[in-house]
Amino acid sequence: MLRRFGRALAHLLTSLVLGPATFAWALATTLVSGVLSFTYLAPPTFLVVTWVTRRIAGLERLRAAVLLGRSVESPYDATSSGNPWVRGRALVRAPVTWRDLAWLLLLFPLGLAGGLAGVVVAVVDLAAIVAPLWLWAPPNPNLPPVADWLFNTAGGRFVLTGLGLLLAPVAWWLVTTAAHVQARMAAALLEPGPRQRLVRRTRELAATRRRVVDAQAAELRRIERDLHDGAQARIVAAGMTLALADRKMRGPGQSARDDVRTARRQLDEALAELRRLVRGIHPPILTDRGLAAALAALAGDAPLPVEIRAAELGELAPAVESAAYFVTAEALANTVKHAAATTCTITITRTAEALTVEIRDDGRGGADEAGAGLDGLRRRVEALDGRISVTSPVGGPTVVHTELPCAL
Numbered sequence: 001m002l003r004r005f006g007r008a009l010a011h012l013l014t015s016l017v018l019g020p021a022t023f024a025w026a027l028a029t030t031l032v033s034g035v036l037s038f039t040y041l042a043p044p045t046f047l048v049v050t051w052v053t054r055r056i057a058g059l060e061r062l063r064a065a066v067l068l069g070r071s072v073e074s075p076y077d078a079t080s081s082g083n084p085w086v087r088g089r090a091l092v093r094a095p096v097t098w099r100d101l102a103w104l105l106l107l108f109p110l111g112l113a114g115g116l117a118g119v120v121v122a123v124v125d126l127a128a129i130v131a132p133l134w135l136w137a138p139p140n141p142n143l144p145p146v147a148d149w150l151f152n153t154a155g156g157r158f159v160l161t162g163l164g165l166l167l168a169p170v171a172w173w174l175v176t177t178a179a180h181v182q183a184r185m186a187a188a189l190l191e192p193g194p195r196q197r198l199v200r201r202t203r204e205l206a207a208t209r210r211r212v213v214d215a216q217a218a219e220l221r222r223i224e225r226d227l228h229d230g231a232q233a234r235i236v237a238a239g240m241t242l243a244l245a246d247r248k249m250r251g252p253g254q255s256a257r258d259d260v261r262t263a264r265r266q267l268d269e270a271l272a273e274l275r276r277l278v279r280g281i282h283p284p285i286l287t288d289r290g291l292a293a294a295l296a297a298l299a300g301d302a303p304l305p306v307e308i309r310a311a312e313l314g315e316l317a318p319a320v321e322s323a324a325y326f327v328t329a330e331a332l333a334n335t336v337k338h339a340a341a342t343t344c345t346i347t348i349t350r351t352a353e354a355l356t357v358e359i360r361d362d363g364r365g366g367a368d369e370a371g372a373g374l375d376g377l378r379r380r381v382e383a384l385d386g387r388i389s390v391t392s393p394v395g396g397p398t399v400v401h402t403e404l405p406c407a408l
Contacts, residue, residue, distance in 0.1 A: 004176060005172050005175060005176060007066065007067055007179075008067065008118070008175050008176040008178075008179035008180070009118055009119075009122055009175055009179070011063060011066075011067050011179040011182070011183065012111075012114050012115045012117075012118035012119070012175065012178060012179050012182070013115055013118070013119065014063065015063075015107060015110065015111030015114060015115050015182060016111050016112065016114075016115025016116065016119070017111075018107060018111060019107045019108040019109075019110070019111030019112055019115070020108055020112075022056060022104040022105075022107050022108065023104065023105060023107065023108035025052075025053075025056070025104065026053075026101055026104040026105050027105075029049045029052075029053070030101070032045065032049070033045060033046050033049060042088070043087070043088025043089050043092075044088055045088075046088045046091060046092060047087055047088040047091060050088075050091045050097055050100075053097075053100050053101065053104065054076065054100060056100075056104065057100040057103065057104070057190050058074070060103060060107070060186050060190060061074065061186070061187070061190050061191075063183070063186070064183040064184075064186040064187050064190070067179055067180065067183040068180070068183050068184070068187065072186075072187045072190060072191055073191050073192055075096045075099075075190065075191060075192040075193070075196055076096060077200075095193070095196075096192075096196075099189050099190065099193075100189075100190065102189060103185075103186060103189045103190055106185070106189075107186075110182050110185070111182070114178040114179065114181075114182050117174070117178055118174075118175045118178055118179065121171045121174050121175055122171060122175055124171075125164050125167055125168055125171040126164070127164075128160045128161065128163055128164030128167070129161055129164035129165055129168070130161070130164075234266050234267070234269050234270035235266075235267070235270045237266050238263045238264075238266035238267045238270065239263075241260075241262050241263040241266060242260070242263045245260050245263065285297055286318075286321050286322065286325055287318075290313070290316075290321070291310075291313060291316060291321045291324055291325060291348070292308070292310040292313060292348065294321075294325055295308055295310070295325065295328055295346060295348070296308050298325075298328065298329055298332065299332075299344075299346065302332055302336060302344070303336060304335075304336065304341060304342060304343065304344060305342075305343050305344070306332065306343075306344045306345075306346060307343070307344070307345045307346070308346050308348075309345065309346065309347040309348065310346075310347075310348040311348070311349055311350065312350070313348065313350045313355070314350060316350075316355065316406055317406060319384060320355055320384060320404050320405075320406050323380050323381055323383075323384055323386070323402075323404055324348070324355060324357045324402070324404060326377070326380060327357060327359075327377050327380070327381065327388065327400070327402050328346055328357060328359055330374075330376070330377050331359040331377075331400040332344065332346075332359065334367065334374075335359070335361045335363060335398070338363075338367070339361050339363025339364060339365075339367075339396070339398060340363050340364050341361035341362050341363030341364075341396075341398075342362055343361070343362050344359065344360070344361040344362075345359075345360045345361075346358070346359050346360075347360070350406065353405060353406070354386075354403045354404060354405055354406060355403070355404045355405075355406045356401070356402070356403050356404075357401075357402045357404070358399060358400070358401050358402070359399070359400040360397055360398070360399045360400075361396070361397060361398050362396055362397050363396050363397070363398055364394070364395060364396055365392045365393050365394050365395050365396035365397065365398050366392060366393075366394045367390055367392035367398050374388075374390060377402075381402055381404065384404055384405065385405055386402065386403055386404040386405060387402070387403045388400070388401070388402045388403075389401045
């Protein structure tokens with residue numbers, strides 16, 4: 001409670017200081033932009049002004065985030081390329097520019113009212129609590145009888161301390177409420193609005209769809225290449241060997257036994273290749289025994305000790321199971337190839353909303369999050385509206401954290 005009160009009071013005090021400064025900046029830049037609006041210098045000037053204003057708005061988002069205990073998202077989209085005049089005109093038409101300006105103007109009255117109220121309430125209540133320490137110094141013989149008893153007698157001063165302690169929750173509530181109201185208003189103006197969130201979400205879904213289509217096309221090309229270069233080539237070779245054996249069997253005194261053995265070996269290799277290809281598309285063990293058993297089998301084939309920590313996962317969608325399996329398989333393969341790790345731990349947890357898979361190894365770290373393998377996993381996870389993050393400082397450990405939505 002004391003930390004929360006301190007953060008709220010600090011927020012109000014900084015608003016009391018920043019309010020006049022932001023108001024003066026907003027007023028001055030608005031006047032300058034208005035005067036220059038009829039000249040050729042208006043767009044580049046507005047570009048510079050907006051750059052500074054957005055930095056101030058970023059500071060306000062940071063202050064609000066500290067108080068609210070959550071991140072306050074930036075509403076700015078990537079700036080388009082072009083000369084300063086084109087970019088300046090685009091900023092004039094952007095709603096977020098005017099919302100930033102509106103908050104800078106509002107911060108002055110809100111900061112003045114909230115800051116003064118918070119300071120007065122906090123100082124008065126603190127002064128009442130510590131009254132025995134200071135009220136003896138400024139005696140006033142002209143006070144009314146009740147106030148004279150409270151201020152100028154030891155018993156009265158301790159009564160003031162009791163009243164201050166009694167009213168401390170009220171002072172705490174007033175200060176924290178005023179600060180949170182101000183922070184929520186800042187977040188409402190400085191975060192993306194509903195329309196902007198919808199536009200962003202549409203762009204994310206369009207980008208995810210393109211990546212999924214590209215990933216599916218690449219997967220189809222891989223399957224076709226593996227079939228053509230692997231199983232198909234072996235089956236063709238087996239057919240040619242059997243044809244040769246058939247020709248030998250037709251001639252007198254020629255044995256075709258070696259050719260039949262060769263054909264049988266080629267067919268076995270083709271069958272193994274087809275099984276490997278099927279496992280690469282969707283491991284049958286996922287359908288037969290579930291995700292935990294499939295990962296346990298994957299860990300059993302690894303050349304290093306792998307610990308599986310899995311609680312009860314319940315029923316999962318096949319796409320979620322498949323994504324979790326392949327994320328784990330790729331992360332484990334990277335650990336074996338590049339990390340020089342001695343142990344690896346796979347932790348799987350399930351909540352009502354998401355399936356979380358975390359792969360941690362004690363290797364040397366330094367994994368490249370933008371690498372081709374991890375980028376492929378990211379596309380697979382994002383196709384399900386999930387999130388994947390990689391933490392791999394030099395020296396280790398490396399942690400691959402994946403969250404997949406699994407609400408039924």
